[in-house]
Amino acid sequence: MANIKEIARIAGVSVTTVSRVLNNHPYVKEDKRRAVLETVERLNYSRNINALHLLKGRTQIIGVILPMINHSYFGVMMEGIAQEALKSGYQLMVSQTSYQPEEEQRMLEMMRNKQIDGVIICSRSLPLEHLEAYNPYGPIVLCEEIGPRPMSSVFLNHYQCFQEGIRYLWNKGHSSIGYSISRMEGPSSSRRYEAYCDMHEELGIPVNPSWIYDHCLDIEDGVLLVRRMLEQADRPSALIVTSGQVAAGILLEAGRQGLRVPEDLALISFDNMPISEVLGITTMDNGIYTMGASAMSIADELIRGTTSSPMTKEIPFQLIERSTA
Amino acid sequence: MANIKEIARIAGVSVTTVSRVLNNHPYVKEDKRRAVLETVERLNYSRNINALHLLKGRTQIIGVILPMINHSYFGVMMEGIAQEALKSGYQLMVSQTSYQPEEEQRMLEMMRNKQIDGVIICSRSLPLEHLEAYNPYGPIVLCEEIGPRPMSSVFLNHYQCFQEGIRYLWNKGHSSIGYSISRMEGPSSSRRYEAYCDMHEELGIPVNPSWIYDHCLDIEDGVLLVRRMLEQADRPSALIVTSGQVAAGILLEAGRQGLRVPEDLALISFDNMPISEVLGITTMDNGIYTMGASAMSIADELIRGTTSSPMTKEIPFQLIERSTA
DNA sequence: ATAATTTATGAAACGCATTTCAGAGCAAGG
DNA sequence: CCTTGCTCTGAAATGCGTTTCATAAATTAT
Structure with missing residues (x-):
């Protein structure tokens, strides 16, 4: 209710002095400082942050664009972003875009x-x-590989990641390898497909498009994947799957259908979630949490002006051998 | 960069006129309107929303307090909130509090x-x-039952909900019933415990505290629950679990350990997620999505001043019989 | 033709806190 | 004693868009 002007009036000082007290500036006599503080307390004053935002042209808020909040992939990423935002004093504004x-x-x-x-x-x-057109207005940090464009990005080398996954399965004796994608990772799914094709060519095995399972996001999709797969005459003996959730779904349904893992079906999941650990799922840890945290910290650096040119960061990945492949 | 004053200067009109054009107010001659619009276009003008926020004292932003973003329970709730926010034109500021x-x-x-x-x-x-101390500053909507306090709330009758779940299991012939809680739903877990005790008394069966499994949030917790349970000499024959995720985890591990569901272990889960449907899990649909959406819509109503006194809404629940109990 | 509206436009006030600038008072240095 | 340099304080400018009020011009009604 009260504003700085009223505090000044009641405390018998100028607004400047009030501002100084509020911001711990030096050069305020102790008695005035006390008078101001007391009035602030008494009137239960709270500063209108919007005035500050207007004045500074900054808000300490970062916008987060994601298609769906309630999805483990973005959930983990968001968690990383949020954690880092907390550290560096930003608030987050989320927009669930549904694409x-x-x-x-x-x-x-x-x-x-x-x-x-x-x-x-x-x-x-x-x-x-x-x-890119919005570049002049503030930093834009993308969570994908964008090539030589004047924007910042944090990304995973999906090609290599996939390549390594396939090679691992090949070395384990698999030559019919399928994979699931979530579709949401649009730009990256083409990189994966490339890796898939290239590796198959390199290893001299034919590519089978019906072993690419689309729309796999959550446990239920893993379950459905297995059901779909069992209807196929020709089935893969190993799968690389989008997430620990999907892997869990597969594991669950595989168990029900009498498919043994890894004997009948080998699995590598593509993130290192707690489930993967508990269930012993062999995982390619792709550091999504780190990805979110890095994105936020890059945004912070760019806003604070520590660095002015776009930044790029590749997130390392790592295969964690467990017992599903 | 440019502000409304500059637009006015260049277009040869007053700032008032510019504002009128920008806000589609009547009483502006067509030629001036065009001049303004053209200048706006040419200078790539965009209004500084912070000035508006300051002026109006409103921001069309709702803050959302949740302990963790990446958790299906809050994920779904958040989804409901976000969907409704979109409809009524609010932005969301989320704060992941970790309690x-x-x-x-x-x-x-x-x-x-x-x-x-x-x-x-x-x-x-x-x-x-x-x-409550923050009541004067804007509406606070809680997602829990708060009794006769001057704040708004959207809630589920946990007591009844639980009661009904237990009765259902009892009618199916179960007398050793356990349940899992996530702890996060702090205030509601005591209501559940009451229901649990009261129902046991009513049915004349003893309460067994070791059948209350704490910290169950996600699939992995369901898996761990089963492992914990199998170490117990005396085991429940039926469980009411916190979420579809947990139920899936239980199902998964139960399958691995050779426990048949529902013969050896009956299950009722406490939300109606896609997994529950796909896996045929008997579910008490507690409408968390609706809860989020309602919370948002109540907040909106209170802000718009349609209603001034606190609002309360009970979310209905419904048992969906499937095949795990 | 005169009164009553309606249309059109701009000056100024408003919302609020920070910061720059200018000036006054006082102490230390030469 | 005078200068330099702090310390302390407040007036005014700043950031920016909306709205009220006043005024003028153009219509419509009587």
Whole structure:
């Protein structure tokens, strides 16, 4: 209710002095300082942060664009972002876009409007050129490999990651290898497909498109994958799957259907979630949490102006051998 | 870069006129309107929303307090909140508190600071009295039953819900019934315990505290629950579990350990997630999504001033019979 | 033709806190 | 004693868009 002017009036000082007290500036006589503090207390004053935002042109808010909040992949990433945001004193504004370009755009406009200081894009549907247009208004950090574009990005080398996964399965004696994708990782799924094809060529085994299972996001999708697979005459003997959740679903349904893992079906999952550990799922740890945290910390650096040019960070991956492959 | 003053200068009109054009007010001659629009376009003008926030004292932002983002329970709730926020034109500011009171407090302070128009508390650790102190600054909507306190809430009748679950299992012939809790639903877990005890008394069966499994949030916890349970000499024949995720974990591990469901272990899960459907898990649909959506819509109503007194909404639940109990 | 509206436009106030600038008072250094 | 340098304080400018109020011009009603 009360504003700084009223505090000044009642405490018998100028607004400048009040401001100084509130911001711990030096050069305020002890008695005035006390008078101000007391009035602030008495009137239960709280500063209107919007005035500050207007004045500074900054808000200490980062916008996060993601298609769906309730999904382990983005959940973990978000967790990383949130943790880092907390550390560096930012608030997060999330926009669940469902891949609607207008929603993504809206968040970018918020940056132009100075409502947020930067944007982290976990997954998008707007074209990169379009995003670039917003470069002047604040840092945009993408969670994907974007090549030589003037935006920052944190990414995983999906190609290599996949390559290594396939090689591992091959070395274990598998030559019919399938994989699941979630589709959401749009740009990266093509990189995976490349890796899949290239490796198959290198190893001299034919590619089988019906072993690529789309729309696999969660446990239930793993369950459904197994059911789909069992209807196929020709089945893969090993799978690389999108997430620990999907792997758990597969494991569950495989058990019900009498498929032994890894004997009848080998599995590598693509993130290192607690489930994977508990269930002993062989995993390619792709550090999504780190990815989120890095994205946030890059955004922070760019906003604070420590660095001005776009930054790029590759997140390392690591195969964790357990017992499903 | 450019502000409304500059637009006015260049277009040769007053700032008032520019504002009118921008807000589609009537009474602006067509030629001036065009001049303004053209200048806006040419200078790539975008209005500074912070000025508006300051002026209006409102931001169209709702703060969401939740302990962890990456958890199906809160994920679903958040999804409901987000969906409704989208509809009614709010942005969401999320704070992942990890149950740290300071973090919860920080968000409340943001409301006092006029940075957010209201707060939705999915789960909290601050005491209710403490929250009440923030009542004057905007609506606080809690996702739990709070009794006759002057705050809004959306809640589930955990007592009845649990009661019904136990009765169902009893009718199926079970007299050794256990349950899992996530602990996070702090206030509600005591209601459940009451229901558990009361029902046991009513049915004349003894309560067994070692059949209450704590810290069950996700698949892995379901897996671990089964392992814990198998170490017990005296085991429950039926379980009511916190979520579809946990149920899936139990199902998975039960299968591995040779426990048949529902013959050796009956299961009722406590939310109706896709997994539950795919896996045929008997479920008490507790409408968490609806809970989130309702919380948001109540917040909206209170902010818009449609209603001024606190609102309360009980979310209905419904038992969905499938094949695990 | 005169009164009553409606249309059109701009100046100024408002919301609020920070910061720059200028000036006054006082102590230390030469 | 005078200068230099702090310490302390407040007026005014700043950031920016909306809205109220006043005024003028153009219509419509009587």
